[in-house]
Amino acid sequence: MIRIDSVTKRYPDGTVAVDRLSLEIPDRSITVLVGPSGCGKTTTLRMINRMVEPSEGTITIDGADISRQPVNSLRRSMGYVIQNAGLFQHRTIVDNIATVPRLLGWSKDRARARARELMERVGLDASLAKRYPYQLSGGQQQRVGVARALAADPPVLLMDEPFSAVDPIVRKGLQEELLRIQDELGKTIVFVTHDIDEAIRLGTMVAVLRTGGRLAQYAPPAELLSSPADSFVEDFLGTDRGIRRLSFFTSETLELKKTPIVAVDSTAEQIASRTDPDTPYLLVTGLDGRPLGWSEPEDLVAGEIETERLLPYGRPFVHGKDSLRAALDAAVLSPTGWAVAVDGDGQVIGAVSQQTIGEAIRSAHAEGRDDAKVAG
Amino acid sequence: MTGFFDIPSDLQHSWLGLIGLHLREALLPVLAGLVAALPIAQLCARFRWLYPPVLGVTTVLYAVPSLAFFVVLIDYTGQTELTVMIPLAVYSLVVLVPAIVDGVRSVSQETLAAATAMGFGPLRRYLQVQLPIAVPAILAGLRVATVSSISLVSVGALIGNQGALGNLLADAMFYHRPVLAVNSVVTTAVLAILVDALLVLVRLVLTPWMPPGARPKRKAAARPEPAAVAGEEAAR
Numbered sequence: 001m002i003r004i005d006s007v008t009k010r011y012p013d014g015t016v017a018v019d020r021l022s023l024e025i026p027d028r029s030i031t032v033l034v035g036p037s038g039c040g041k042t043t044t045l046r047m048i049n050r051m052v053e054p055s056e057g058t059i060t061i062d063g064a065d066i067s068r069q070p071v072n073s074l075r076r077s078m079g080y081v082i083q084n085a086g087l088f089q090h091r092t093i094v095d096n097i098a099t100v101p102r103l104l105g106w107s108k109d110r111a112r113a114r115a116r117e118l119m120e121r122v123g124l125d126a127s128l129a130k131r132y133p134y135q136l137s138g139g140q141q142q143r144v145g146v147a148r149a150l151a152a153d154p155p156v157l158l159m160d161e162p163f164s165a166v167d168p169i170v171r172k173g174l175q176e177e178l179l180r181i182q183d184e185l186g187k188t189i190v191f192v193t194h195d196i197d198e199a200i201r202l203g204t205m206v207a208v209l210r211t212g213g214r215l216a217q218y219a220p221p222a223e224l225l226s227s228p229a230d231s232f233v234e235d236f237l238g239t240d241r242g243i244r245r246l247s248f249f250t251s252e253t254l255e256l257k258k259t260p261i262v263a264v265d266s267t268a269e270q271i272a273s274r275t276d277p278d279t280p281y282l283l284v285t286g287l288d289g290r291p292l293g294w295s296e297p298e299d300l301v302a303g304e305i306e307t308e309r310l311l312p313y314g315r316p317f318v319h320g321k322d323s324l325r326a327a328l329d330a331a332v333l334s335p336t337g338w339a340v341a342v343d344g345d346g347q348v349i350g351a352v353s354q355q356t357i358g359e360a361i362r363s364a365h366a367e368g369r370d371d372a373k374v375a376g
Numbered sequence: 377m378t379g380f381f382d383i384p385s386d387l388q389h390s391w392l393g394l395i396g397l398h399l400r401e402a403l404l405p406v407l408a409g410l411v412a413a414l415p416i417a418q419l420c421a422r423f424r425w426l427y428p429p430v431l432g433v434t435t436v437l438y439a440v441p442s443l444a445f446f447v448v449l450i451d452y453t454g455q456t457e458l459t460v461m462i463p464l465a466v467y468s469l470v471v472l473v474p475a476i477v478d479g480v481r482s483v484s485q486e487t488l489a490a491a492t493a494m495g496f497g498p499l500r501r502y503l504q505v506q507l508p509i510a511v512p513a514i515l516a517g518l519r520v521a522t523v524s525s526i527s528l529v530s531v532g533a534l535i536g537n538q539g540a541l542g543n544l545l546a547d548a549m550f551y552h553r554p555v556l557a558v559n560s561v562v563t564t565a566v567l568a569i570l571v572d573a574l575l576v577l578v579r580l581v582l583t584p585w586m587p588p589g590a591r592p593k594r595k596a597a598a599r600p601e602p603a604a605v606a607g608e609e610a611a612r
């Protein structure tokens with residue numbers, strides 16, 4: 001465990017970048033430091049590897065004060081990833097990744113073999129090994145940055161806005177990759193970002209810092225969304241924190257309606273039997289069980305269903321795997337107001353109305369409030 | 377005894393011999409300048425306050441005309457090659473220090489932070505990260521230093537015939553053979569162009585990591601040399 005104990009950083013010009021900050025960073029999980037620009041996130045991170053020395057307070061790792069440890073060996077035990085990757089432009093990808101193992105005295109061959117192993121782990125094609133950084137896209141460079149940080153298998157990973165400079169789609173891919181790698185490796189990750197969405201997506205614990213380097217709140221993301229400590233945190237979470245919070249509720253509890261589903265090859269009796277005053281539309285599914293589109297019952301003629309005339313069904317959600325947020329989104333995107341639920345294979349297993357989702361949200365929130373009360 | 381390549385015997389060298397002499401007198405000082413510039417530049421890059429005074433001193437040195445330099449040195453080193461080479465080494469130093477410092481400083485903050493975070497000490501970081509990344513800028517400086525050195529060697533003709541190819545200019549007048557002057561000028565220019573092209577080649581070999589098309593920034597610190605410009609054109 002990394003323990004930051006009432007640490008203050010005052011720069012020589014008098015700027016107080018971090019003010020009496022205390023944090024306990026649990027092992028083998030992702031702890032996110034989030035806050036507006038200039039609130040002291042980078043300073044905090046750099047105090048952990050002693051690129052910045054605290055003015056007051058102590059930082060310990062597993063009880064040992066880091067200020068007593070030799071600085072270069074401390075740093076080599078911590079991977080460090082920064083915005084724009086900070087790759088060595090004069091070294092090939094494989095040599096970039098092999099940097100720390102080489103510093104630790106590994107032979108060239110062993111370090112390079114390790115580097116190639118890591119390229120695979122972070123999803124880089126082996127053919128990139130002999131390239132130079134300028135020949136890679138921003139997203140690929142960032143992957144190299146992560147691989148380089150992991151090369152000597154350090155227990156701790158410090159990441160300073162690593163994905164801020166890449167476009168949103170690439171960023172999402174990198175975030176998913178990080179979560180996957182973390183599942184496999186279980187590092188102690190301290191992750192800095194100014195993007196609250198990223199913080200909520202990645203963090204096991206999230207520390208919200210306010211300008212002046214003071215801690216505003218330290219909590220798991222769900223708790224942050226349900227009970228922000230004050231108006232600063234609330235504002236920082238943004239206007240749609242209610243919607244975002246739905247990401248933490250499962251869609252499993254949603255009761256699916258199976259009646260409004262008809263296969264494209266249904267008979268007239270089957271279509272008639274599906275008609276129900278509660279469900280003004282029927283969902284037509286293909287022979288493979290996947291959704292084709294919505295239709296009013298009277299427009300469906302058995303044996304002559306024209307799939308191209310059906311209403312679009314929006315984007316289905318995976319029942320039980322996706323969150324209530326995804327289910328609500330699916331309902332909002334559907335022209336009929338009904339969300340299509342599918343199983344893991346994409347086959348339709350039911351439909352659910354906005355009204356039903358609304359009820360599920362209300363009961364989830366009620367439970368959430370209870371949880372928050374229990375927690376604190 | 378009147379052909380283009382027939383060199384008067386008082387110079388004690390064949391045409392090729394003069395070329396060898398010229399190259400030695402021009403290149404050894406550049407090498408000496410480089411060896412001295414590397415540690416000076418490292419200190420300047422590390423202790424920022426040191427750079428402005430160093431730059432001031434070197435600029436003043438550069439402003440001293442080469443002839444004045446020779447005259448002062450003759451009292452100490454006599455009419456020897458050394459008298460020619462010392463000023464040339466100083467000029468090279470003056471061109472190379474800013475080139476190296478600028479190159480080293482052009483390394484991005486992110487790259488430096490990454491190196492520090494990975495546990496590079498200052499010296500290792502300078503040698504393994506900053507200096508290699510500064511190679512294009514250093515070679516740009518070397519090109520300027522080398523080409524001006526090659527052209528300046530000729531001035532040595534004025535101090536006891538230590539000007540290698542430049543000595544042909546004096547002989548052209550003495551023997552009334554203008555062709556010798558043409559030989560001197562053309563050979564010096566071709567030499568400068570060839571050496572410059574060679575340095576461009578060295579740069580290409582040393583920096584496979586540079587995006588094609590990206591050219592190192594060339595500071596206007598040095599006096600523009602026609603030969604340097606010609607050399608650059610030839611290299612493209």
Ligand SMILES: Nc1ncnc2c1ncn2[C@@H]1O[C@H](COP(=O)(O)OP(=O)(O)O)[C@@H](O)[C@H]1O
Binds near residue numbers: 011017035036043044
């Ligand atoms: N080396 C420094 N000297 C003086 N002030 C600094 C220095 N580094 C950062 N600061 C100041 O400290 C504050 C926090 O900076 P930083 O930790 O970089 O914030 P963040 O990473 O959250 O944007 C800012 O006001 C910044 O201007």
Ligand SMILES: [Mg+2]
Binds near residue numbers: 041042043
């Ligand atoms: Mg920062």
